[in-house]
Amino acid sequence: xxxxxxxxxxxxxxxxxxxxxxxxxxxxxxxxxxxxxxxxxxxxxxxxxxxxxxxxxxxxxxxxxxxxxxxxxxxxxxxxxxxxxxxxxxxxxxxxxxxxxxxxxxxxxxxxxxxxxxxxxxxxxxxxxxxxxxxxxxxxxxxxxxxxxxxxxxxxxxxxxxxxxxxxxxxxxxxxxxxxxxxxxxxxxxxxxxxxxxxxxxxxxxxxxxxxxxxxxxxxxxxxxxxxxxxxxxxxxxxxxxxxxxxxxxxxxxxxxxxxxxxxxxxxxxxxxxxxxxxxxxxxxxxxxxxxxxxxxxxxxxxxxxxxxxxxxxxxxxxxxxxxxxxxxxxxxxxxxxxxxxxxxxxxxxxxxxxxxxxxxxxxxxxxxxxxxxxxxxxxxxxxxxxxxxxxxxxxxxxxxxxxxxxxxxxxxxxxxxxxxxxxxxxxxxxxxxxxxxxxxxxxxxxxxxxxxxxxxxxxxxxxxxxxxxxxxx
Numbered sequence: 214x215x216x217x218x219x220x221x222x223x224x225x226x227x228x229x230x231x232x233x234x235x236x237x238x239x240x241x242x243x244x245x246x247x248x249x250x251x252x253x254x255x256x257x258x259x260x261x262x263x264x265x266x267x268x269x270x271x272x273x274x275x276x277x278x279x280x281x282x283x284x285x286x287x288x289x290x291x292x293x294x295x296x297x298x299x300x301x302x303x304x305x306x307x308x309x310x311x312x313x314x315x316x317x318x319x320x321x322x323x324x325x326x327x328x329x330x331x332x333x334x335x336x337x338x339x340x341x342x343x344x345x346x347x348x349x350x351x352x353x354x355x356x357x358x359x360x361x362x363x364x365x366x367x368x369x370x371x372x373x374x375x376x377x378x379x380x381x382x383x384x385x386x387x388x389x390x391x392x393x394x395x396x397x398x399x400x401x402x403x404x405x406x407x408x409x410x411x412x413x414x415x416x417x418x419x420x421x422x423x424x425x426x427x428x429x430x431x432x433x434x435x436x437x438x439x440x441x442x443x444x445x446x447x448x449x450x451x452x453x454x455x456x457x458x459x460x461x462x463x464x465x466x467x468x469x470x471x472x473x474x475x476x477x478x479x480x481x482x483x484x485x486x487x488x489x490x491x492x493x494x495x496x497x498x499x500x501x502x503x504x505x506x507x508x509x510x511x512x513x514x515x516x517x518x519x520x521x522x523x524x525x526x527x528x529x530x531x532x533x534x535x536x537x538x539x540x541x542x543x544x545x546x547x548x549x550x551x552x553x554x555x556x557x558x559x560x561x562x563x564x565x566x567x568x569x570x571x572x573x574x575x576x577x578x579x580x581x582x583x584x585x586x587x588x589x590x591x592x593x594x595x596x597x598x599x600x601x602x603x604x605x606x607x608x609x610x611x612x613x614x615x616x617x618x619x620x621x622x623x624x625x626x627x628x629x630x631x632x633x634x635x636x637x638x639x640x641x642x643x644x645x646x647x648x649x650x651x652x653x654x655x656x657x658x659x660x661x662x663x664x665x666x667x668x669x670x671x672x673x674x675x676x677x678x679x680x681x682x683x684x685x686x687x
Contacts (some may be wrong), residue, residue, distance in 0.1 A: 215417065215440035217322065218459040219275055219508055222288060222416050227292050231284050232259040240266040241338040241349075243275065246513045249276030252518030254257060261508070265338040267301055272337050274506045278354060279416055280512070285527070288416040288612040289439060291375060295595040298546070304439065305531050308622050310431075312437030320458025322411075326450065327501045333379045334498065337462065343480040347490050348375045350479065351382065351464075354512040354520050356411040356422040358454050358522045367455070368395065369422040369432035371521075373443040374410065374496070375476050382410075382496040383476035385644065386468070389581060391428065396468060396494065405467035407452035408496060410487040413461030413508045418444060423584075424528025451500045461507040465500040483554035484516040485629040486634070504507045522551035525556065529584070533558060533577055542569075548596040549584060556628060558584040570617070570647040576645055582624035585643045591650060592662065605648040615647045 216222040216648035226231040226232025239245050239262045249260050279285055286295040291303060327333075339349040350676045359368050370392050373385045386392050394466060399406040411418070416426045421436040433455075437443045444459025446455040512520035530547040537544040543563035549555050560573055570589050577587060590596065590605045610616065624641030630639065654660050662668060 214228075215442050216288065216415055217445075218415050219278065219413050219461065219510065221274065222278070223586045225287055226259050226279055226284065227634050229283075229287060230258065231281070231287060231293060232261065234261050235264055236263055238264045238266055240270050240295040241268065242266075242341045243363050245276060245340050246342045246419070246511065247275050249511065250513040250517065251517065252676075253277050253280050253513060256281065256518070257684045262570050268338040268584075270506065274338060274340055274508055274511050275413070276511045276513065277520055278510050278512075280518055281340075281419060282523065285420070285523055286299060288420065290439065290441070297548075298595070301527060301531065301546070301548075301597075303447065304527050305534075306532075307438045308435050310438055311434035312441075312443050314433045314437060314446045314455070315676045316455065317445045317447050317458050320447045322447065322458055322460045323502050324462050324504050325502065329499065332498050332501055334376045334377055334566050335465075335500075337377050337503075337507065337509060339509065342511065342513050343486070346375075346479050347475070347513070348377065348682060348687075350511075351412060351509065352384070352410060353514070354419050354423075355647075356413065356414050356418055356457065356460075357384075357392060358456060359395050359408040360454060361390055361404065362398050362406075363382055364429065365429045366395070366684040367433065369418075369436075370526075371423040373417070373476075373479055377474055377476075377477070377495070377505065382498065383466075383472070383493050384468075384496055385476055385479070389399055392508050394428070394519050399468075400470040403470050405469055405497075406567065407454055408466060408468050409449050409452070409454045409456050410464040411457050411460040412495075413510045414457040415440075415459055418457050418460075419520075420524045422529075423524035425525065426528070427534050428530075433492070434682050444673060445514040449500075450502060451452045461509070462501065462503040464496075464498050465502070466496055466498040469672070480514055482514045482519065483523040483556055483627060483629050484680045487629050488632075497589070505586045513600060518551045522555045522635060525549060525555055526551050529555075530558065533560070533584075535564065535687050536578055537573065540572070542572050542576060544573075546596045550602075552597055553600065554629075557586040557588060559588045559590065559602050561590050561592045561594055565591065565649045565654075567652050569649060569652075570645055574645050578622055580617070582622040582641050582643055585622070585624060585628055585641050586646070587644070588646045588648060590648045594648075606646060609650065617645045617647075619643050 262274045332489045341349045419430045445458040447458040475490040476493035477490045526549040534547040545561040620642045626636045
């Protein structure tokens with residue numbers, strides 16, 4: 214059974230020790246984010262701040278609702294200790310069978326309604342997330358809802374949103390994003406684009422909004438698949454967009470054509486602040502509906518494992534796997550380790566081939582680059598085990614023939630190692646680490662025998678040791 218909202222989800226997290234309710238009064242201005250960031254860096258629990266300075270009755274903040282794979286497993290209805298590889302398998306299995314949403318006539322997100330001049334984003338404890346950020350960010354773990362004016366494609370995305378004033382938001386809304394594809398059509402006609410933002414949707418809806426899906430695919434259908442039951446949607450008050458009925462807050466309005474305001478800077482998912490303020494599209498809020506004492510979700514992007522890395526590490530990796538399969542690459546698994554800032558993909562393949570690295574690189578770096586570094590390993594390496602991956606890099610990658618770099622790809626300017634010139638031109642330098650054995654090597658005479666328990670000891674002895682593990686005193 215899926216969690217209908219973050220309130221049910223938080224109860225589950227508290228029961229397993231993966232969430233903590235904080236009763237002490239905490240300041241929305243950096244303190245809540247500092248506590249949450251510290252928890253992320255040490256692999257601690259999600260933090261629900263029940264009492265916020267200056268907002269005795271005005272809402273709560275849930276920090277890092279899905280910043281561990283344990284929390285992702287819980288959100289999917291799996292045991293908390295489910296191995297990462299099995300989470301990936303279940304995600305892939307479920308999203309193969311999308312489930313359409315259902316429309317409802319009423320929902321918790323309609324408990325309170327505010328329109329026009331009464332709209333005030335400062336009525337909510339919108340957090341300041343990092344020291345040096347350009348403002349308070351209401352959107353760091355949420356769902357931006359738009360519709361393509363020509364195709365009718367309903368898109369859910371996640372783009373950081375900074376409060377500019379009481380009814381205005383400046384968002385990091387890039388033109389090459391799925392949001393940008395729809396907005397371009399409105400802007401060409403000089404028309405504002407209707408938009409809704411769900412703050413605090415259920416955990417799977419937020420996860421789906423943060424994950425990459427193909428152009429034309431409705432993310433809400435995949436949220437239903439991951440929940441194993443349809444998402445309940447309800448019509449917005451001021452436009453025809455459908456929003457999650459159980460969300461905490463719904464912001465309704467429009468993105469203005471040919472008008473921008475400075476947004477940023479902001480500490481981003483690679484763990485650095487790489488850019489200053491820049492002109493970005495503007496969202497004018499015309500209405501707010503919300504629950505009583507609503508919960509704002511906050512992801513304090515940084516060095517630790519955060520929500521913004523967990524979603525793409527699964528959805529993005531499985532998208533890469535599917536793309537490689539379509540191009541005939543004998544791929545086994547793909548993993549984007551959040552510990553590496555989500556800028557590295559580890560790809561395991563079934564067989565060595567003189568051109569294997571080139572094949573993988575051509576497919577994954579042949580379009581706009583989202584993950585600039587690739588590590589390619591044989592299928593005896595578990596891509597989800599970073600110790601095995603590190604061992605493969607140290608022992609199998611030839612320092613001369615095993616590495617290739619390129620400098621002229623289009624990609625994210627958030628990559629920390631880019632030069633100022635690369636960032637201005639949106640050019641990303643990429644690297645490929647080929648850790649596969651040369652295709653000409655044979656197991657009998659050339660490939661060294663790996664000294665792991667699995668390889669170096671008889672199977673019956675391995676089984677005996679596992680059966681007697683507790684008797685040994687462990």
